[in-house]
């Protein structure tokens with residue numbers, strides 16, 4: 001094996017190169033704006049946690065904990081895990097810092113990398129990124145509606161509207177255990193048709209069979225949890241759907257949504273897109289009223305969601321995103337180089353993205369570089385321009401050029417263009 005392969009990145013782990021990174025930051029900044037509008041505050045938790053946190057919260061018999069966690073022991077023998085999701089760390093921090101002590105509702109959000117040892121495919125990585133939010137302190141269907149509205153609004157602001165919100169209820173302890181019995185009975189009757197994984201799941205975590213793609217034909221005939229919900233759970237779900245009906249969010253009940261994490265109680269949902277292939281959930285979440293207390297905190301109900309950033313990026317329109325420089329300074333001779341350095345420094349201070357090549361290259365080579373960097377305008381200063389106190393502003397797309405007074409470059413550029421933070425610009429009519 002050559003050195004190149006020996007040091008290549010790990011399977012399922014990716015570099016995000018500049019042309020994509022600008023789309024990432026665009027999506028992140030739109031998302032942060034939506035969180036702000038909804039009153040959510042950012043929390044940043046460590047990537048490493050005690051593995052026991054995830055075992056206790058996500059559940060010992062889930063795929064995430066059994067097969068997908070990156071765990072290792074540190075030098076003192078403590079078993080650690082790279083976080084596979086953001087809810088458990090958020091709840092841990094909520095308890096550890098007594099964020100409940102203020103009372104009322106706490107709204108937290110996070111954006112960051114998560115790690116799961118899964119088989120990589122389109123929309124599935126081993127290091128992936130989640131945008132997530134958790135709402136603590138309310139057990140009202142309008143809190144669930146707010147979380148669904150929040151996740152849908154993020155997608156919508158990114159131009160993603162061809163999605164469907166699929167809602168289910170996993171019921172309370174009583175209706176869930178009743179449903180598990182009925183489901184187990186059905187699965188036992190059909191055991192000869194189940195895949196080997198589901199034979200195990202049937203014993204340990206029967207609800208997960210409803211999620212199995214291989215057994216979809218059997219799942220179709222399985223009993224529906226919606227038929228066994230107790231009155232309270234039924235009414236809760238109806239109220240949530242009533243709240244959502246007053247919005248333009250497209251949703252359907254889907255009794256097959258069971259989620260792969262054990263902490264859920266009651267309402268769960270997924271937002272799916274038919275443009276994503278097999279991994280069609282762009283967003284998922286639900287209510288987890290027992291998690292705070294089971295991790296040692298007070299009895300605080302909560303609900304939340306997380307969206308996979310990679311999947312959001314597969315669907316988002318990032319058309320206006322360009323982090324290309326607007327001005328590319330071109331200089332011939334030492335005095336011109338000093339002048340260009342000083343002009344583009346002033347332009348940058350005024351929010352006009354501008355760069356230059358530090359080296360002394362020919363005009364042709366510098367213009368070639370300007371095109372490679374996809375700059376929109378070249379600002380050219382040579383000996384003639386120095387003696388006339390002028391600069392040439394050359395449109396690198398159309399090819400036209402004009403001469404501007406050297407000391408008024410910034411003002412003249414500002415008269416002609418409105419330049420946005422994302423690198424895009426508008427030509428002003430009266431420029």
Ligand code: HAM
Nearest residue numbers: 085087123124125128281282283284285304305306308
């Ligand atoms: P989850 O369904 O495991 O839920 O993940 C949420 C989203 O993360 C998925 O819908 C998907 O978009 C993305 N995702 C998950 N695994 C991968 C992967 N290997 N590669 C790429 N994207 C992936 C949770 O994590 C819960 N913590 C959500 C939640 C928050 N529930 C309540 N609050």
